[in-house]
Structures are given as C-alpha cells and as structure tokens.
Amino acid sequence: MRASIKQHSLSPSRVPSLLKQGKITIAVVGLGRIGLPTAAILARAGARVFGADISAAVVSSVNRGKCKFVDEPGLPKMVREQVKAKRLQATTDIGKAVSRSDISIISVPTPVDDRKSPDYSAVKSASSTIGRSLRRGSIVVVESTVGPGTAENLIQPLIEAESGLKGGRDFGLASAPERSDPGNILANMGTIPRVVGATDSRSLGVVSALYQTALGVKVIQVRNPKTANAIKLTENLFRDVNIAFANEFSLLFEKLGIDAIEVINGCASKYNFLPHYPGAGVGGPCLPSNSYYLISEGVRAGNIPYMIRMAREINDRMPDHVVQLVSEALNEVGKTVRGSKIALLGVAYKPNIKDVQLTPAEGIWRRLAEMGGEMSIHDPMYEGDVVFGTKVKSMDEAVRGTDCIVIATGHREYKSLNLQGLAKMMRSRVLVDGRNLVDPEAAIRAGFAYRGVGRGR
Numbered sequence: 001m002r003a004s005i006k007q008h009s010l011s012p013s014r015v016p017s018l019l020k021q022g023k024i025t026i027a028v029v030g031l032g033r034i035g036l037p038t039a040a041i042l043a044r045a046g047a048r049v050f051g052a053d054i055s056a057a058v059v060s061s062v063n064r065g066k067c068k069f070v071d072e073p074g075l076p077k078m079v080r081e082q083v084k085a086k087r088l089q090a091t092t093d094i095g096k097a098v099s100r101s102d103i104s105i106i107s108v109p110t111p112v113d114d115r116k117s118p119d120y121s122a123v124k125s126a127s128s129t130i131g132r133s134l135r136r137g138s139i140v141v142v143e144s145t146v147g148p149g150t151a152e153n154l155i156q157p158l159i160e161a162e163s164g165l166k167g168g169r170d171f172g173l174a175s176a177p178e179r180s181d182p183g184n185i186l187a188n189m190g191t192i193p194r195v196v197g198a199t200d201s202r203s204l205g206v207v208s209a210l211y212q213t214a215l216g217v218k219v220i221q222v223r224n225p226k227t228a229n230a231i232k233l234t235e236n237l238f239r240d241v242n243i244a245f246a247n248e249f250s251l252l253f254e255k256l257g258i259d260a261i262e263v264i265n266g267c268a269s270k271y272n273f274l275p276h277y278p279g280a281g282v283g284g285p286c287l288p289s290n291s292y293y294l295i296s297e298g299v300r301a302g303n304i305p306y307m308i309r310m311a312r313e314i315n316d317r318m319p320d321h322v323v324q325l326v327s328e329a330l331n332e333v334g335k336t337v338r339g340s341k342i343a344l345l346g347v348a349y350k351p352n353i354k355d356v357q358l359t360p361a362e363g364i365w366r367r368l369a370e371m372g373g374e375m376s377i378h379d380p381m382y383e384g385d386v387v388f389g390t391k392v393k394s395m396d397e398a399v400r401g402t403d404c405i406v407i408a409t410g411h412r413e414y415k416s417l418n419l420q421g422l423a424k425m426m427r428s429r430v431l432v433d434g435r436n437l438v439d440p441e442a443a444i445r446a447g448f449a450y451r452g453v454g455r456g457r
Contacts, residue, residue: 010102010137012205016213019046022087024210026050027097027104029126031058031090033069033355034143034178035107037185040078043087045214050097051090062090071353071381074186094126095133103210104130106155107143107178111285111357116292116312118147120154127155131162139172139203142225145232145286147293151175151225152199172203175225176211177232182284183353193218197228236290237308242276243287244311247318250278250454260454261436278454280408280434281318281360283349288312288358318453319363322406322434325451326368329430330404332449338372341402341427345395346409346435347379347387354381361408362388364434368406376402380413396425403428410435419446 010018018024024047028039031053039051053059061068065080082088091097098104108122123144130140140159142151156167165171176196180188194211196219198204208219222228250260260278268275282288291312298305327337349359356362365388369375377390378398385392395413399405399422407414415437423429423446431443433452443450 010139010206011202012209015206015209019210019213022046022048024048024103025101027052027094027101029053029094029097029104029106029130030108030122030144031055031062032107032109033072033182033185034180035105036062036067036069036079037072037075037180037189038105038107038143038178039088040075040082041186041189042210042214043082043085044078047087047214049082049088050101051088052092052094052097053090054092054094056092059090059092062088069185069354071183071355072185078186094129098130098133098138099135101138103139103141103207104134105141105143106130109285110144110146110289110293112289112292117296118150118289118293120146120150123150123155124158127158128162131159134159134163134165134171136165136170139174139206141207142173142175142229143178145177145290145293146175146229147297148226148230148233149297151229156199168200172198172200172206173225174198174203174207175228176207177229179232179235182350182355189215189217191217193220195220195222195228195231197222197225199225233290233294236287237294239276240282240287240291240315241307241311242274243279243282244314246276247278247314247453251321253454254456257456259440259456277436279318279360279410279436280322280364280453282315283357283359283361284355285357288315319360320367322360322364322408322432322453323367323371325432325434325453326373326404326406326430327371329432329449329451330428333403333428333430335403335428335430336372337368340373340404341376342368342373342404342406343376343378343398343402344368345378345398345405345407345414346411347377347392348381348409348411351410352381352412356387359409360434364406364408365390379409380411400425402426404430404432406432406434407437408434410437419443419448423447 026047027050029052031051039049043049065083067076067079106126108126111119113119179192196208212219253260267273347361376398377392378395382392429448431448
C-alpha cells in the first residue's frame with residue numbers, strides 16, 4: 001500500500017481530489033457489520049484502507065475477499081472487488097494500520113453488560129491502541145455508538161495519555177455515528193445523511209468532506225461529538241419508546257377484546273400519527289443498548305429519564321407475555337407447557353438477517369424450556385447451525401409432531417405460511433403469533449387455537 005500523505009496537508013477542500021487520487025489512507029478499527037461496509041465503501045471511493053481487527057479469522061477471511069455478512073445485499077461483492085483491487089487490506093496489527101493512516105475510524109462493538117450498563121471495553125482498548133501509534137495531525141473518528149460525552153471524556157483522554165498529543169491541537173477527534181439498519185447497510189450508507197461533530201473545525205471539515213465525497217450523502221454538521229452521539233441515541237430512543245407505547249396499549253386491548261392492529265391501522269389514516277406495532281420484544285445491538293446508554297448518562301447527571309426507563313421495562317417484558325399467550329392457548333386445547341412439543345419459528349432479533357444479539361426469541365425459548373416445554377427451532381438464516389445450544393431444524397422437522405407453533409421473528413418466509421399444511425403435521429393445533437404475520441381468522445379456519453400480541457379475542 002502507498003505511504004500516507006502528510007496529515008497537515010489534509011484540508012477539507014483537498015479531500016475530494018486526494019481521495020480520487022488514492023492519496024488518503026484510512027484505518028478502520030473493527031470489521032463487524034458496520035466496520036467492514038465502511039472500509040469497503042471508503043476503498044471504493046479511492047482511499048487506501050487498512051481494516052484492522054483483533055480476530056485473525058476475520059482478517060484472514062477479508063484478505064481472501066470473503067464476507068460473512070451474506071444478509072447484507074451487495075457487500076460480499078464489494079469486499080471481494082476492493083480486496084482484489086488492493087485498496088482494502090485487513091490486518092491484526094492495529095497499531096501499524098493507525099501509524100500509516102491519515103484518519104482512524106473506531107467501529108467496535110458497544111454492548112450492554114448484565115447490569116444494563118454500557119460496556120465500553122472494546123472502545124477503551126481501541127482508543128489506547130490508537131493512541132500508542134497515532135501521528136501528529138491525524139484524525140480519529142468514532143463511528144461506534146456511545147453515550148453523549150464518551151468521545152470527549154473517555155476516548156480523547158485515553159488517546160492523549162498514550163500518545164502524548166493534545167486533542168484539538170495535535171490530533172482531531174470527531175464523532176460520525178453510523179445510522180444504518182442491519183440488512184440494508186449499504187443502501188442506508190448511500191442515502192441517509194451523516195451527522196458529524198468534532199472538537200475542532202479542521203477535523204469537522206475533513207471528516208464531513210470525507211463522508212460527503214465517499215458516500216454521496218448530505219452531511220449535517222453539529223457543534224461537538226456529544227451532540228452527534230445524542231442525535232444517534234435520540235432517533236433510536238424515539239423508536240424504542242413508541243414501540244413500548246404500542247406494546248402497552250396492545251396488552252390493554254387484548255383484555256378488552258379489541259384488535260390493536262386494527263386500531264393502529266385506523267389511527268394511521270390521520271396525518272400526524274406515526275404507526276408503530278406491538279410484538280414479542282425489541283432486540284439487536286442498537287435499540288435496547290442505546291436506551292441504556294442514555295439512562296446511564298442520566299443517572300450520572302442526576303436527571304433520570306423515567307419514560308425511557310419505563311419503555312425499556314415494557315419492551316423487556318414482552319417475551320414473558322408471549323410465553324403467557326402460549327400457556328393460555330395450550331390450556332384451550334387441554335394441554336400445559338410441560339410436556340408439550342413447541343416449535344419456535346425465528347431466533348434472529350429482526351427479520352431477514354443472521355444476528356441474535358439481545359434477541360427476544362432467546363427469552364421465549366429459555367422460559368418455555370424451563371417450564372417443561374420440549375423445544376425445537378426453525379430459522380431460515382440459521383438452518384443447520386446450533387443456536388441456544390439446539391440445532392436449528394428445517395421447517396418440517398421443527399413442526400412435525402408438535403403441539404404449538406410460536407412465531408418470534410418476522411422473517412419473510414413466515415408471512416405466507418401454509419397453515420393447512422402445518423396443521424396436518426402437528427399433534428395439536430396451537431399458534432401463537434409474536435409478530436402478527438398471520439391472519440387470525442385464517443388461523444382459526446385452519447383449526448388453530450390462536451393467540452397474537454394485541455389481538456383481542
């Protein structure tokens with residue numbers, strides 16, 4: 001790979017031409033679901049990109065032009081092309097990658113721990129490693145989702161301590177949080193405006209120019225990194241809170257014999273109503289974690305965000321509600337969970353992707369197993385793999401001879417189930433729809449004892 005240009009010559013106005021000439025070198029630290037697409041897109045735009053990761057297996061795979069995220073349309077091809085063109089190279093030597101780069105991007109996981117507090121261990125490690133190799137004039141960009149103030153109060157001090165450099169004077173720091181939806185990463189990166197906040201004007205300009213040129217999207221500049229991070233959290237909090245609201249009134253409507261889906265669809269006919277739908281729970285690396293980031297920041301600041309905390313509690317309880325519906329429906333056909341054979345359809349946290357991070361399906365599966373249910377699993381993304389310690393079966397293998405089907409993930413395959421065919425394979429006919437994919441009347445006509453979240457009987 002070509003040597004980096006002198007960092008002080010990297011000005012906002014020069015970014016487009018230097019990028020086109022292949023004279024900007026970028027280290028992307030973390031080659032996960034966001035880091036790898038970021039690295040590939042920047043390479044496609046002309047940058048020389050080092051993709052750095054602590055996993056030797058990941059690095060080896062990328063250097064062979066392979067991409068494990070087959071559920072991200074277009075990504076495997078892009079990775080293969082950029083590796084072949086020698087614009088993208090993966091390495092486990094993060095320090096070397098950083099030392100040769102004009103810009104270093106942190107794109108490592110930021111999960112929550114067992115106490116629902118942010119786990120910034122990967123961010124801390126990446127920041128320290130970057131600090132030990134950072135050159136004067138470089139810019140560090142935080143793409144990982146972190147709480148407001150984390151860039152300024154955690155990441156910058158770690159880099160300064162390791163590098164001996166001063167942020168804002170000797171190196172730049174910016175936050176440009178990813179805003180992509182798993183399963184649509186490349187499409188989102190090329191269409192959704194990017195938010196950038198930095199600690200100094202040069203870094204703000206350079207990073208904004210980089211994303212605008214490489215991604216072809218509008219860039220929204222904000223006054224500092226913590227504002228950029230607050231925007232990322234707030235847009236996900238909006239969804240989390242509104243889903244909790246839908247779950248809350250849906251549970252009430254179940255008791256009142258009202259179909260919540262019919263209510264929501266009716267409300268959606270008004271111009272100022274934004275529909276959100278109830279379900280078996282909210283999972284993934286973003287929505288649950290993002291809420292907990294802000295709750296933690298609020299506790300530290302002495303201003304507890306009660307609505308956000310309550311929304312999390314509501315959404316976290318939804319898997320238990322699905323288990324309750326299973327028990328009720330089995331009782332309707334004279335059975336209990338104990339001793340019943342139950343097929344769980346879907347383990348991924350969201351439709352059509354291969355990812356089980358914080359998936360609500362795990363809570364459903366574990367609780368039913370604890371209650372004595374004999375569990376089988378089907379998921380089109382995981383067929384043949386082992387999930388939750390259980391081999392994921394084909395649809396026919398999972399359903400045959402069972403008493404109950406539970407839909408936990410809204411995969412496209414489950415939107416057109418052959419209910420009559422499934423009913424013939426089962427020992428008893430119970431269907432619990434945690435994602436409201438099945439028409440209740442069609443399920444009843446097929447002979448099922450049916451329950452759905454928010455579907456009042």
